[in-house]
Amino acid sequence: MRFCGLNFILRASVKADISLGSLTESWIKNRLIKKLTNLVQKLTIPSQIHRILVWQWLITFCIASVLFIVKRDLALSAFFGGLVCVLPNVYFARQLYRRRIAAAHTLLRSAFVAEFIKLGLAIALLAIVLINYKEVHPIALFATYFITHSCMWAVPLITQQAQDNHKNQPSKKIHNQTL
Numbered sequence: 001m002r003f004c005g006l007n008f009i010l011r012a013s014v015k016a017d018i019s020l021g022s023l024t025e026s027w028i029k030n031r032l033i034k035k036l037t038n039l040v041q042k043l044t045i046p047s048q049i050h051r052i053l054v055w056q057w058l059i060t061f062c063i064a065s066v067l068f069i070v071k072r073d074l075a076l077s078a079f080f081g082g083l084v085c086v087l088p089n090v091y092f093a094r095q096l097y098r099r100r101i102a103a104a105h106t107l108l109r110s111a112f113v114a115e116f117i118k119l120g121l122a123i124a125l126l127a128i129v130l131i132n133y134k135e136v137h138p139i140a141l142f143a144t145y146f147i148t149h150s151c152m153w154a155v156p157l158i159t160q161q162a163q164d165n166h167k168n169q170p171s172k173k174i175h176n177q178t179l
Contacts, residue, residue, distance in 0.1 A: 077137040081144030092118040
């Protein structure tokens with residue numbers, strides 16, 4: 001199952017975070033990990049899109065963890081910035097790949113509708129954060145949003161380069177046979 005490593009990765013990123021010493025906060029972290037794992041397991045999306053979503057979650061958690069060392073409000077703002085980016089993308093991926101076997105015009109229409117709702121959801125989430133969270137740090141919020149958003153083009157480039165490098169390296173088996 002391709003989701004087995006996600007739970008390990010999320011647990012490792014939370015364990016790398018500074019221990020807060022509170023049983024309640026560790027319970028919240030464990031519950032968050034279980035919810036995120038269940039959410040990603042329910043998605044029926046291609047592996048490349050899944051990889052992008054997982055990287056977006058990891059980038060969000062890593063930035064928030066690093067900023068937690070500096071200031072808790074910065075970390076929370078960064079986490080919200082990542083959520084504003086990732087949650088609409090999860091919705092879009094789920095909606096887009098829900099109907100894989102359909103006519104081309106149906107898929108195109110559903111992609112446009114899903115993109116429109118995704119943009120509206122991102123704007124609504126951003127407004128909710130900016131209105132309800134008074135201690136927001138806009139720089140941390142928007143920087144995390146844009147860094148997380150950049151995973152959509154960076155992850156495919158990095159994985160493509162890694163695959164190209166792996167294909168270009170001669171295999172040891174062939175090399176040993178020729179000697």
